Amino acid sequence: MATPLVEMKDMCISFGGVHAVDHVSVDLYPGEVVGLLGHNGAGKSTLIKMLSGAYQADSGDILVDGKKVKIESPRDARAHNIETIYQTLALADNLDAASNLFLGRELTTKLGFVDEHAMEAETRKIMGKLNPNFKKFHAPVKALSGGQRQSVAIARAVYFNARILIMDEPTAALGPHETQMVAELIKELKAQGLGIFLIDHDVHQVKALCDRAAVMKNGKVVGIADVNKVSADDLLGMIILGKCPPGVTPGPGAISDDEAAA
Amino acid sequence: MSDDTLSGPKAPTARNLFAALQLDTRLLGMIGAFVVLCLAFNFVTGGNFLTPRNIFNLTIQTVSVAIMATGMVFIIVTRHIDLSVGALLATVSAIMAVTQTQFLPQVVGLELGHPLIWVLAIVAGVIAGVIIGAFQGWMVGYLGIPAFIVTLGGLLVWRNVAWFITDGQTIGPLDETFKMLGGIDGTLGETWSWVLGVLAVLVAVLLQFNNRKRAQSHDFPVKPLWAEGVIAVVTVAAILGFVATLNAYEIPLPRLKRMFADAGETLPEGLTMGYGIPYSVLLLIAVAVAMTVVAQRTRLGRYIFATGGNPDAAELSGINTRFLTVKIFAIMGGLCALAGAVASARLGFSTNDIGTLDELRVIAAAVIGGTALAGGVGTIYGAILGALIMQSLQSGMAMVGVDAPLQNIVVGIVLVFAVFVDILYRKRTGD
Incomplete structure (x- = not known):
């Protein structure tokens, strides 16, 4: 199998004793779109900010093209062709x-x-x-x-020349037509071989645009699913309950069958 | 592209005339207010306000505050404030005064009047100003103490550091060459003023032409030729008019006689000489040009405005906003030193109370000049115009004979009113 474009291994960060991201591992291949799903506060944005250099991880490794890299600032991330489109757009209005x-x-x-x-x-x-x-x-x-x-x-x-693109809810503030435009663009960039992390709340959009979906809950990965093998309801179940459907390898954040039954 | 597509309609209406000129309407409004103010004072004083002599005095009185106001623009644009500039000015003037009257002659051994003294004194002052400014900026940027608090503390500290340095004494008389920075004692004279004026005209026209050529080379839309022409003519007239006015202020006869006597010559009968451009005004022009280039043409300037507009965005774009804060305050400190040199040279001494309340004048000048306290917006030329408007108000009222307390009341009201008008303007134009 090819080397992943990015691998984040065992990432941890906590703020004042709260484990915002707790031993999370995800990877991303060229020409792939990986959706990051989860409630507000599940740790998606925090995870991605460690990759974009806005936050520094407490522990864990980031590998780009299989090589370990240090990302300590947004400038470092840019040097590795990692570009981010933030939720709040990060534009200087004036x-x-x-x-x-x-x-x-x-x-x-x-x-x-x-x-x-x-x-x-x-x-x-x-x-x-x-x-x-x-x-x-x-x-x-x-x-x-x-x-x-x-x-x-x-x-x-x-x-x-971004190779790795991070999009944090890129369509949150957009109308239907503009959302469509962004969707087209994601497909085009994917075809060009970029790897894209897409943070989104809309499971249908994730199913439509992404190849895989990583679901997070309370700072942990519930599971990483191939979007074609799970239904939108399965994804919602992962987001809300932390319950992995059959066929998806449960992550540290998934509840066991016993807990689910209880 | 042919000229036909560029030149506007044959008979432009007022609205698209202004649109074609692409002028800053805010700036026009300010200039308009300034002109009205001057004409009003001129009328009330029976023509005494707009004399070459008074205009000359106005310009040299404005220089010190205007120099600092250009630095205050950067500070306010990045959403900070500096309340310590007046006190900082006192500390650096004390340092410059002690350097030239005591340190250099007594410790280094340069005899009084040595041609290096004025340079070394100013260099010492600028270095001290930059260090103090950078230190305050470091506390704001790296320690996260609000600029208001850091510089409020600085106001008390530096005012009294000045006192310590001088033991509360007035230091002087200052070096003769140094004093030429003050204004009336150091001017270019008529000929050199004209030379400089003509050079400025050439540079201005060349810049305008270059700008147009580069826009065209990228196929951007450009102003119609007649509009460029109008702007060029106005610029040239303004520059030459300014030089002519300063040249028209003639050196009084007794002084001229003394000057010739000092040179060992006698004054030819009927000879008159104008003052020309004061060195202090030259310094202000140099500062203004440099600061404008920094603001508009360098990364530093871009980052200042981006940080003011959205500090988070600037940070996420890889801009080191903390170090940027240090740089901005360091620039302010350096400018305080230049302003202090002009202020103390004008007095001929460095006094304890030099620069008192200057922080308020400087902030007011920047704000009247359109710098928004919310950050992200402000221009260097606006701040200088703001300083000029404040100074004109003050000296105009003094000429009319308005009581001192009333003068300050009026200046205060004008400050608030100017900001109110600015808010209305921004609401209507939507920027």
Whole structure:
């Protein structure tokens, strides 16, 4: 079997005695979309923030292409081509699309000054592909609609040759049409061989977009299921009860049959 | 692209005329308010306000606060505040004064009036200012103490550190060359002022042309040619008008005679000379240009505005916001030193109460100039214009003969009102 693009092994992090993520292991292969499911507070976002460099794990290993890496800051994550689209979008509202797209990675002229024109030109190019209706290149992003903002956030993740993409509820604030647009994009990126972690609440969407789904509860993995082999109800059962359906290997967070019976 | 597609309609209406010029309407509003203010004072004082002499004085009185206000823009944009600038100014002026009157002549052995003294004094002051500023920034960024508290403490600490350094004495007289930074004692003279003005005109037009060419090379929409022309003409007129005004303030005859006597010559009959651009104003212009370049053309500037707009986003984009805070406060400290040099040079001494209440003037200038306390928004030129408006109000009222308490009452009301108008403006334009 091929080497996973990313492997997170035995990840732990706690905040003030609460084990937010407790011995969690997940992996992700090229061209694969792995859904992360679970209640609010189940530890999905925390797990993913350790990969994106926003949090530092207490223990556990992160392997990229089979090699152990240290991710101590968002900058480290970016150096390994790990890009994140955060739930809250992480855009600076007062800046325009180009400034946000290149934030932290500005294009500069030979003299080291920020090259606004080059950045705008690149932004126009990529937005032309992602969202051809996008026209407001000089407006601060707070003047944009939810979908337009999301496309800026996605453009930012995709532009810099991401190999591993983390999407934290990318469609939470979007209308049906824009959700469809994001779904199409996920399929396209998957076809290009990117590995994608998709955090989502909607089990139907996860079934439609993902290859596998990792369900978390109370900071532990309930189980990792092939989405084609389980029903949406099975997934809900995993999320709500922590009960693994037959055919899914139970993780540390799954309840045993005895507990389920009781 | 042909010129036909670029030039606007033949008879532009007022609305699309402004749209085509793509001017900052906020800036226009501020300039408008400033012009109205000046004209009103000029009318009430019977034409005494807008004389070359008064304009000259206004500019040199504004410099110290304006220099600090440019730094305050960065601080407020990143959602911090600095209440210690006036006190910090006192500490660094004391350091510069002691350096030039005691340390360099007595310890290092440079004789009084040595041409290196003024440079070394300013360098010492800037280094001290940067270190103190960086230290305060470190406490804000790395220790997480709110800037309000750090700099409120700093206000008390640095005011009294200044007192310690000088034992409460007024230090002076300061070095003769150093004093040229104060304003009236150091000006470029008519010829050099014109040379500088013409150079500034050339640079301004070249920059505008370059900007347009680069936008075109990327096929971006550009302003119609007539709009570029209008902007160029206004810029050129403003620069040359400013130089002409400062040159029109003539050196008084007795002073001119003394200057010629000092040089061992006699004053030719009927000769008059204008002051020209003061060195302190040159310093302000240099600071303004440098700070504007930092704000708009460097990563540091980008990060400052991004952090102000959304600190979490900045952090997640890999920006080291803590170290950024240190840098911003260090810049503020350095600018306090430059402002302190100008302020003490203007007095000729470093006094204990130098810079008292400057923190409030500086913050007011930045805020009147459109810097939003919520963060993320602010311009360098706005802050300088804000400082100029405050100074004009104050000296205008003094000329009219308004009582001192009333002057401060009016300035206070204007500050609150200006921010209110700004809020209304932002609501209506939606940004």
